[in-house]
Amino acid sequence: MLLDKGPSAAFEATEPAVLHFNWSASEHWIPLALTAVAFFTWLLATRSNKYWAALIGLNAATLAGYTAWCACNQLWLPETANDLGAEVDGLFNLVLFLTSIFYFITQAVLIYTMVQKPPANGRAKPVHGNHTLEIAWMLVPAFFLAVIAIAQLPTWAKMKGQTSDSSIPVGYDPATDSSDLLVTVTGKQWEWRMRYADPAKAKPTNPLLWASTPAADDVHVVNELHAWQGAKVRLMLRTTDVIHSFFMPQFRFKQDMLPGKTIPALLRTDKTNINSDGTERCWEIACAELCGGNHYRMRGKVVVHATREDFMRWLSETKTKQTARKDSLAAATKPSDTPAGKE
Amino acid sequence: MGQFGTPAKPRVGNEGSAAAAIGKLSASLNLAPAVLERGSKQYRRLCLHCHGLGGEGAGATSGWLNPLPRDFRQGEFKFISTAEHKLETGNQPLKARPRRVDILRTLHQGLDGTSMPSFALLAEEDIQALASYTLHLSIRGEVEYWALYYALRQDAETIKAIEKDPKKEAQARTARFLAGALEWEDPEADVEDFVAKTKDKLLTAGMEKLLDRLLREYAAADNNPIQPMADPYGDAPTTSQSLANGLKIFQVQCVNCHAGYGRQSALRFDNWGGVVRPANLTTPVYKGGRRPVDLYYRIFRGIPPCGMPKANLQDGDPARQAWDLVRFLLAIPYPETLPPEIRQQIHGGAKQ
Numbered sequence: 261m262l263l264d265k266g267p268s269a270a271f272e273a274t275e276p277a278v279l280h281f282n283w284s285a286s287e288h289w290i291p292l293a294l295t296a297v298a299f300f301t302w303l304l305a306t307r308s309n310k311y312w313a314a315l316i317g318l319n320a321a322t323l324a325g326y327t328a329w330c331a332c333n334q335l336w337l338p339e340t341a342n343d344l345g346a347e348v349d350g351l352f353n354l355v356l357f358l359t360s361i362f363y364f365i366t367q368a369v370l371i372y373t374m375v376q377k378p379p380a381n382g383r384a385k386p387v388h389g390n391h392t393l394e395i396a397w398m399l400v401p402a403f404f405l406a407v408i409a410i411a412q413l414p415t416w417a418k419m420k421g422q423t424s425d426s427s428i429p430v431g432y433d434p435a436t437d438s439s440d441l442l443v444t445v446t447g448k449q450w451e452w453r454m455r456y457a458d459p460a461k462a463k464p465t466n467p468l469l470w471a472s473t474p475a476a477d478d479v480h481v482v483n484e485l486h487a488w489q490g491a492k493v494r495l496m497l498r499t500t501d502v503i504h505s506f507f508m509p510q511f512r513f514k515q516d517m518l519p520g521k522t523i524p525a526l527l528r529t530d531k532t533n534i535n536s537d538g539t540e541r542c543w544e545i546a547c548a549e550l551c552g553g554n555h556y557r558m559r560g561k562v563v564v565h566a567t568r569e570d571f572m573r574w575l576s577e578t579k580t581k582q583t584a585r586k587d588s589l590a591a592a593t594k595p596s597d598t599p600a601g602k603e
Numbered sequence: 604m605g606q607f608g609t610p611a612k613p614r615v616g617n618e619g620s621a622a623a624a625i626g627k628l629s630a631s632l633n634l635a636p637a638v639l640e641r642g643s644k645q646y647r648r649l650c651l652h653c654h655g656l657g658g659e660g661a662g663a664t665s666g667w668l669n670p671l672p673r674d675f676r677q678g679e680f681k682f683i684s685t686a687e688h689k690l691e692t693g694n695q696p697l698k699a700r701p702r703r704v705d706i707l708r709t710l711h712q713g714l715d716g717t718s719m720p721s722f723a724l725l726a727e728e729d730i731q732a733l734a735s736y737t738l739h740l741s742i743r744g745e746v747e748y749w750a751l752y753y754a755l756r757q758d759a760e761t762i763k764a765i766e767k768d769p770k771k772e773a774q775a776r777t778a779r780f781l782a783g784a785l786e787w788e789d790p791e792a793d794v795e796d797f798v799a800k801t802k803d804k805l806l807t808a809g810m811e812k813l814l815d816r817l818l819r820e821y822a823a824a825d826n827n828p829i830q831p832m833a834d835p836y837g838d839a840p841t842t843s844q845s846l847a848n849g850l851k852i853f854q855v856q857c858v859n860c861h862a863g864y865g866r867q868s869a870l871r872f873d874n875w876g877g878v879v880r881p882a883n884l885t886t887p888v889y890k891g892g893r894r895p896v897d898l899y900y901r902i903f904r905g906i907p908p909c910g911m912p913k914a915n916l917q918d919g920d921p922a923r924q925a926w927d928l929v930r931f932l933l934a935i936p937y938p939e940t941l942p943p944e945i946r947q948q949i950h951g952g953a954k955q
């Protein structure tokens with residue numbers, strides 16, 4: 261398969277979870293053939309403006325067709341994990357729609373100028389210094405940019421604001437933190453260290469302070485962000501070394517982590533990724549800021565349990581493991597009964 | 604090629620008179636060729652750029668890391684849960700060997716506070732295969748190290764000749780060494796072939812013997828885990844008395860190296876020639892794992908390659924002392940959990 265959707269059930273860090281190109285050995289002719297086609301069309305096009313115009317038209321049509329095909333086949337954007345994600349997609353589509361209109365208009369103008377007959381005297385008509393035109397191409401884009409700027413305001417407020425229900429950005433106030441779950445995510449070269457405050461216990465009086473001074477009964481997990489459906493999760497984003505960016509594509513969530521800062525963020529989990537048959541859809545965490553040699557290794561997964569009870573069960577199991585006074589791992593992984601041994 | 608194959612086709616044993624015995628041993632350690640091949644593939648994808656192709660800890664990205672990536676070729680590991688034991692032959696193991704689960708724990712959890720990340724999201728078979736390949740590289744590295752050591756030591760006569768007429772002999776020796784080394788550079792060959800071609804057959808037999816011994820040592824380590832003494836307090840929360848006892852033991856056993864509870868630890872060398880620092884116990888970062896049992900292992904086995912000795916808790920009630928110390932260590936980073944006088948001593952006035 262040339263285009264391959266990532267695994268849907270089990271998380272396999274060995275393969276990218278999102279849409280990716282997967283060249284199999286027999287498909288290596290594709291880039292070669294494309295290069296050859298491009299070269300010969302270029303040779304052809306240099307002979308006449310008409311060929312160039314046709315090529316530009318063909319290009320625009322292919323692009324539109326391919327985009328539409330991807331959108332129809334669900335290859336365009338990953339699943340959205342919450343309502344906010346759907347809003348972000350709406351904005352994306354709006355911007356795509358507006359820019360497409362102008363793309364096709366400019367391409368049409370370009371093609372028109374290339375195919376029309378040259379004037380009889382052989383000289384082009386200059387438009388330099390034409391005030392009407394200049395005002396037009398300032399006002400029209402300004403209008404559309406203003407439309408985009410206003411359209412995105414409520415979403416931006418919800419995303420960057422620290423309360424989920426205000427359409428005006430609100431700064432973080434530890435005293436009025438109404439989240440259900442506190443998680444400190446610490447980016448480090450090259451993994452995510454998550455620390456959970458036990459939601460069954462009293463919330464830390466100052467979550468910001470808690471983010472930098474761990475409590476004794478916190479639960480520590482690597483590379484896994486767990487929550488439950490319908491939770492308001494307060495993320496405290498930190499880093500121990502360089503700038504990382506905490507990216508969860510399904511949530512359309514991306515926030516840099518800056519050295520020396522604790523950045524609060526609010527995450528709403530409107531959907532679960534546990535299917536009814538108990539399997540798990542892969543929701544990925546990735547680092548979106550080149551942070552060093554093993555940047556690509558900074559991957560994790562999000563698990564949104566169906567209910568708070570499921571989450572609490574997972575948390576208490578993890579806590580039991582963390583406070584083990586005997587080695588349970590030792591008994592479970594004797595070399596004799598490992599699956600790899602039977603190969 | 605030889606006893607260990609190539610990175611694409613790794614194996615342990617399979618050649619020489621003891622092949623059958625060694626094959627059986629390596630299979631019991633989950634070092635079958637199919638497993639190693641899978642492990643090698645993942646190793647070259649995920650580990651090579653830090654740990655290097657041969658496990659020498661000097662991959663392309665290693666220079667930017669502190670602490671440096673582990674050099675597996677010494678056959679030594681820091682975070683082990685192996686009890687001190689003797690081999691069937693009555694000999695001591697040459698080095699403190701890890702148990703397979705120790706390597707698996709590191710692969711699953713990573714080493715907090717270092718650049719070794721967690722690989723827990725890989726398929727379990729891949730993690731198992733990586734553990735096997737790590738063992739392969741350790742065994743291979745150690746055998747090859749001693750083979751080279753003996754190969755060069757056998758050159759005592761050459762060395763004498765050099766001492767007599769440094770210039771002439773040194774040139775001749777360099778030429779001879781280069782002739783051998785050029786063959787060795789051939790990617791299809793390995794140290795063993797180099798040794799076999801340039802030196803005598805005795806060495807090959809010696810290597811086989813060493814390989815057999817190492818395999819037995821790793822198998823013995825697997826069968827000799829530390830059995831933690833039961834916590835006399837059970838699941839009860841830590842009491843002030845327990846913390847006070849722990850502090851007392853700490854001040855006798857640990858404070859020499861973990862000065863200022865680790866805030867002012869002096870740097871020291873480890874067996875790899877790297878610089879290490881006894882852990883700062885006032886921050887809850889535990890390289891070898893944060894479970895109470897992990898701290899127990901550190902206390903009762905120490906960290907042999909770094910010179911961390913095991914605690915000596917013989918007098919009185921060792922189980923109580925051990926768990927007092929573990930509970931104390933786990934409480935140090937959290938001032939709010941300490942009784943006022945201990946908090947004062949460790950954290951001054953700070954409450955959080």
Ligand SMILES: [Cu+2]
Nearest residue numbers: 504547551558
């Ligand atoms: Cu990063």
